[in-house]
Amino acid sequence: MTCSSTSTDCLLELYEEKLELEDYQSGVPRWCTGCGDNAILTAIQRLCRDENLRPEKTVFVSGIGCSSRFPHYMKTYGFHGIHGRALPVAEGVRLARPDLTVFVNTGDGDCCSIGAAHWIHAIRYNMNLTVFLHDNQIYGLTKKQASPTSPIGTKSNTTPRGSYLEALNPLTVTLGIANASFVAQAVDWIPESLYDIVKAAHHHKGLSFVRILQRCPEWLPKLHESDMQEPDSVQLLHHENSLQISPSLARIYKNQLRHDPLDMNRAREIASSTDVVPVGILYQNRDIPCYEDIRKLDILRTNETVRKGFEAELDKYAV
Amino acid sequence: MEADLQAFVAFYLTGKKQPDQLHEIGDLNLRPSLFSGYRDLTRLRYDFPLVLVEYPDEGRFVETLSGLIDGILNKVAIGPNGERIRKNVLNLEESIRVRINNGATGLFSKLWDQAAPALAKQDKQMADSLSRARANLKIDGEVVDCTEELTFRLFGHAWSLTQKRRAEKFNENIDRLILKLSDIIQADFINSDAGKSAENLKHSFGSGPLDSFNFEAMSNILKKVSSKKKLAKSRRHRILGLISTLRSQRFFPTESSKVGTATAPYSFAYTTCSGALKAYRDRLPKAIELSRTMAIAELEIKGEYSESRHDALFESFGENGLDAEELAVFPDYLVRLNATTLSGPEQSTLTEILSADLPIKILVQTDDVIEESLIGNNHLAFALRSKQLATMAIGMNGVFVLQSPASYLYQLRQQILRGLDYAGTALFSVYSGASANTASVPPYLVGAAALESRVFPAFSFDPSAGRDWASRFSLAFNTQVENDWPVREIVYQDERYQTVAQATPFTLIDFVTLDTRYCKHFARVPRACWGDALTPVAQTLASEGRGQIETVPYLTMVDSDNLLHRVIVDEKLIREARRCRVMWNSLQELGGIHNSHAEKLLAREKRAWEDTMRSTVVETPAKAAPAVVSSAAVSVVEQEAERSSDEAYIETPRCSTCNECIQLNKKMFAYDGNKQAYIADITAGSFAQLVEAAENCQVSIIHPGKPRDPNEPGLDELLKRAEAFM
Structure with a gap:
């Protein structure tokens, strides 16, 4: 057995660099003014600062789309991957570097369309990842095409007469997959609850899936207007084993629901609701094992073992 | 099995x-x-090595190497080259650490200059970073690592600065007294015939047209004027005696003693308690004399000294020694001891000092805290000598006590200064961590382990902090103290x-x-x-x-x-x-x-309360538990309740960082530490901009209030638009 690390606050008064929000900021976001991605970026930067996540030990993986530009704006490690493949890349990072904190930023097109298969299996594998689905219900980067989560009737460049299909609900889909261990929904226009949910997701061991409803002021400016103007259209979920609502938030958002995050049936009901926008943790089960814990690797992935493995494979083709 | x-x-x-x-x-x-x-401490940034600051600001007599480097980086590692400069300077810091670990000593600036050229040779950018950083090296001093020598040097440094500060204050007072007393003598001379002589008048004229002035005539006129009463002979004699005593004092270095024209000042640093105690006793009469002189001088200057009244009083001055206030102006003695060489007689002298409340600061360094006890049989003694000393000193109630391993001294720097400034005896018990028996582990780690394992806990006892134990005694320096x-x-x-x-x-x-x-x-x-x-x-x-x-x-x-x-x-x-x-x-x-005692009392009170509750309980409908209200949230609510609708404000906690307002006017609107908007400067923009920002805000949290400038154009229309956000 090898002792790999110890707590750093023991014995030595180490000079821990305390990072500020700006220290996690890299470059000026190219997102449109008013875009909900800005709010998500702020919430995640706050999380990094408050949890003192070391930039060199943190990685953001994304696919393609507006939201997937996320790693460019974080001064951490990042991988701007290929369309729909954020999750497999993140799983690879997780397996090869279990010491890193891995976040995934994916959009509704990226995750729920071309990457849907990966999404389903990533939920099933339940690896220790924090996944943020930036759901603006439209393809924004390519200038307004209907996405799988676009509400029926959405007029877009690909559906000029309005989309024909009912929108896919990422929450009900995720809750229907075996081994789902953390499913939550947030909205970008309530920063306090967004931060609380992001934080809870980070603290959860296993795959935390957070769907964040976000505004797209450029292509669907009216989509969430009524939800924002009418606080009762948002239903805040709370429970003693889950998130609690602060008095200042409770003053504005009076539509509240006590929901036990272990109650899967109720979670599915809430996820299916169409009259209100549920915000909070719908389901959390801390007992579902992570894939990396189930799989007992019988060899340590050192550079030496990887090299030997490569050589063994290549030797098969030796003449 | x-x-x-x-x-x-x-x-x-x-x-x-x-x-x-x-x-x-x-x-x-x-x-x-x-x-x-x-394993390798040189690769870690932590409390050591320390820099004993040469000319410190108030209280900052010691800094960490990493702290100083961080200070320099805060000034130079900014802008587009900031990251590169930071990396390069941190490389230099590591290089300095390695040198110190290999035995290098000297000033911080000297070690910097030794380490920098080797790194600067590697590339031009490194050379550029280091030269920029070097230009900002403003704080310098001897560098010391956590070794056997640390404790003596650190305390010696802090003590000498304390004495220097005291010497400045003391010399200022002495100089003032000498000047004022000399003025009295001088005034008397001027009023005398000798003072009014033509020759003296000529001398006092300075360099001028001496020939055009008749000093003889002037002298004759002045001599005719009835002079004030002459200084009494006894008073004159007394004042001259006072000046002489003040000038010849040896407690603090004077300008004359510094250049060797006067007797060298006393030394106050000792390596034995008996030496310090003897010196204290020998010098006490001199101290009493000086103290008496200063008291008489003050009265003489004010012209309040009355021989009939004060002579007898000052005759018996200091018969009972000096009190703490009088002693506070003199230097304190510093005794630096090693517990391993502490003999029996020396220990009893130490106890005598501690019990007598003398102005002596005693530093006891221990190198071994788990020596085998004298009774043998592998019975450990647990730093019996030094630790018992500290707990015994606490029992004496009037002694300032500080115990800590050397590894933790930097964290206790303010307590060290308090102890050195304390008017009375202070005992500092320090475990160095440097012993031949633990040679394979750096002294820093050994010291830290002693603190961590409760073998040598850190605590302070400051009698000047209050009258009760809660004010005087602190154990808070230890980890997980509960x-x-x-x-x-x-x-x-x-x-x-x-x-x-x-x-x-x-x-x-x-x-x-x-x-x-x-x-x-x-x-x-x-x-x-x-x-x-x-x-x-x-x-x-x-x-x-x-x-x-x-x-x-x-x-x-x-x-x-x-x-x-x-x-x-x-x-x-x-x-x-x-x-x-x-x-x-x-x-x-x-x-x-x-x-x-407290727990027993609490249990008793709890039982009494439960009994009362049982006897007075009445059936009441169950009430819903009140929601937990965080103080931050309450303050937000209160703040908003207090606001008037005339005032422009942003509900900052609800800001979703959409950049709309910031892009409109970066001076008027700004982001706080959580990147949420607030009104930074209401004067930096117009009411029209406030209204526009409120309209653009995605989450409608900007409230424009009332216009500040009643002459702003289009105000009627703006007010109408603003109504929606009141």
């Missing part, structure tokens, strides 16, 4: 090892598992390469493993014999008494490759660890933690 247990139990009870089942640990170079991350032992998490990879986290207390036994003298109390268990017969040390320590021995306590240790080993411990060390815990618990009680 049974055979294993028998062998383990035999070792546990007798200390005898069966070679095929248990191994000696002497040659394995094992360390406590919590040390696995700290616990018997600090509990840390070690993370390791098991044989299946899986990560395992395990809470591990750090106890006296971990500390003892660092000492080569006590290897015989430990035995390594081969991997094949690990099983149910072993139980973690903490578990054994937690259970009281022996009972039937079914398991044997083990420690987790690491070798030089960071491989984990299990090492069992004999019963003697378990007993010693329990004894150490009892001592710690006593200190905790003094510090108000788990205080038995």
